[in-house]
Amino acid sequence: MSRQSWVVGFVLLMTAICVAEDQNPLANDPKAAKAGEYEFRINCALCHGLGARGGGRGPDLTRAQKKHTHSDADMFQVISNGIPGTAMPANGTNGQGVGMTDTEIWQIITYIRSQEVKSSGKATGDPARGKQLFFGDGNCSLCHMVDGKGGRLGPDLTGVGGSRTREAIVDSIRNPSRRLAWGLTEGSKEFPQEYETVTAVTADGKQIKGVTLNEDSFTVQIMDAGEHIHLLEKDQLKSFQKSRESMMPKYDPDVLSDKEVDDIVAFLISLGAK
């Protein structure tokens, strides 16, 4: 083979590889979507829910706008390699289900695309008004951070719009204690913050109330309402009590109207889609 033809061959090969990575070879193939549904149930539904509609831990994938993926190629990379810093594991490493072949990953992407509802996820509220409420009268930012601004006692909500369904966010505002236990599986070790309310009394009688940052059988790491971190050894405490009653106040409609909640959710979803 001459050098020229070798170069031509190489370029053709690279083109083929790039095409393979950029385009879903099974796009819009109903048979692939069906096969993808089986794979999805085994590998993905544990977090993303049946029908890809979102579960306690994973985002609703039927939403057209996704935080981490836009093209099929993005999605392929995310499924293959996971998302660092999140609970999304690399293919074959989640201990549930099995590793997938490239073909199976494309089948899943085809399935997810077939489930997308183009209009879903568009909150009806006004994001600008939601932002005002979040940082103002709603008092959300006293405990929650968004884009680096706000309090520390509650979870950072910058990404919540991209990782939770609209219904789940509304429910968290209206009934903050109801799903406090989200994510408590082995995978929850990737969610050190479970936001259980803790009341500890130290040997010298000092009471500390806050949320758990982390905990094991022997130690607990707590943040109190003043954002002080307390590092405690359980056997040195006079008492240690946990409660699944959230420190977040319950936002009833007389505190935040349905419209106001819609606005806040619209704001959070607008962030999540960035």
Added chain:
Amino acid sequence: MTAMTEWNGRHDTKPRSGGRMQPTAQAVGISTQKGQARQGRKKNPVQDPSGAALRSTKIIRAFRPCVLACILLTAAHAQLTSDRLLNSAKEPQNWMTYSGDYSGKRFSALDQINAQNAHSLSAKWVYQTAATGKLETTPLVVDGILYATAQDNRAFALDARSGRPIWIYQRQIPGDIRPCCGRVNRGVAILGDKVFFGTLDAHVIALDAKTGAVRWDVTAADYRTGHSFTVAPLAVKNLIIIGISGGEYGVRGFIDAYDADSGERKWRFYTVPGPGEPGHDSWEGDSWKVGGAPAWNTGTYDPATNQIFWPTGNPAPSNRGEGRVGDNLYSNSLLALNADTGKLNWYFQFTKHDEHDWDATQIPILIDANGKKLIAQADRNGYFYVIDRTTGKLISATAYGKTTWSDSKDTDGRPIANKNAEPTLAGHTVCPGALGTTNFMPPTYDPQSGLFYVTARDQCDIFSTAPQPYEPGHAFYGSAYFPSEEAEPYFGFLKAIDPATGEIKQKFQHTSPTWSGVLSTAGGLVFSGDAEGNFIAFDATSLKPLWHFQMGGAVYAAPMAYAVDGKEYVAIAAGSAIYAFGLP
């Protein structure tokens, strides 16, 4: 002490023979009845079976607090004979099989580390495997050398005193292997001068115990159809017994026996009977061909009856019974096989026609009590079973965790499933969940306390099922399962069960469920790890933690104990490392 006690704490203290390697002498703590001290024995040079003289040096260390006897063992045997495996109780300094001995008790007769001094335990060494993912290995220790495995077909030998590697072997893995649940391995078997382990691409490999060189390598099955090995093999006589993984891929399960010298396969028992074989009619149509029933956890052995007891896993597809109507023998069963021939003597099926992925691949432990030869298994389906190991007849089945799938028993006393426990398309909640009340993590039976200690969890899942065609090498679940909608978290426990009654005598609640196995020792201790990375020594009676060490990685392995030069160690894998602990 309960009625279920077979061990009075006395041991034959005859020094063991040795081999041709440069000997190092060992003084080893042997358990005695509590509070009774025994004299150290004087060493005598002894002859090994081949007649080679041993040169031994007497090293008797002063043990603290010395509620134990010291005997001198002439050590550094070159050959681990099958006779030594049969008499493993005579050399408690060594941990020579996956569960410590053939009975599967995972009990160490060492008592240098005990309830009085456990608070002063400290880490002696750490070996980083450089593997990624979870470690499920139980190390073996023979004559001062520790042998273990890690992710991605790694096996290695370490100086058990220092953790320094002697050899490291890693087999290159094909890019398209399909292990179901992590690229894990649970350990090696040792016999003669070889170390044996199964690989993720379904090979059985014999390595030279001194160098790690490959002595033989046989292919058991095609990895491309989902076959793999994760189990620690069991050496019995001159055979290496090993069971296949791949229930998630619709393999037809089997248990193999290989000649330790040549690698020649001596027998294979298919856990799914073929046409014309008894039990074949428990499968609908051709479903037996992809019936699963893998054999991915290590069995036990009763030399008196020459029977191997090996548990099997779920039928495939795991969460869909449609298309495989019948009991689906011998899935989710305990098999009693003739060790020489692999012929089935009896079986006991824990979960018939399983649709919840409740592999019965838990360690079956041999217990002798009141003249009865029993076998006990804490099953993934949430019941603790005691079976007559001579006949296979069920003696008792008692729930030891949260179960909702059964509210009645058949005439033999076996729990039978509710109709409404079946998975549905929309899904509904069943307890235990798919991970089971327990799983592969080995339990322990402590003959001193008479209690069976097992890692358990109270978790329920939503089980959903959907049709799925079989494709070779593709995951074959017919299902999905999800955490239940309950707002409350679910918990993990260490539970102590009285095998005589099934009663839970004591329990310790972990912060979250753990995948750690359990070890009991003659020091009145039970050891286990947790998902938060702690290694914990518990008082065997109260299950109160006496000591803990934060290892920095979750535990998916089971602890073991050994001694070198008269010093006892307890070892466990966590994160991607092996840790050894001892007294100061």
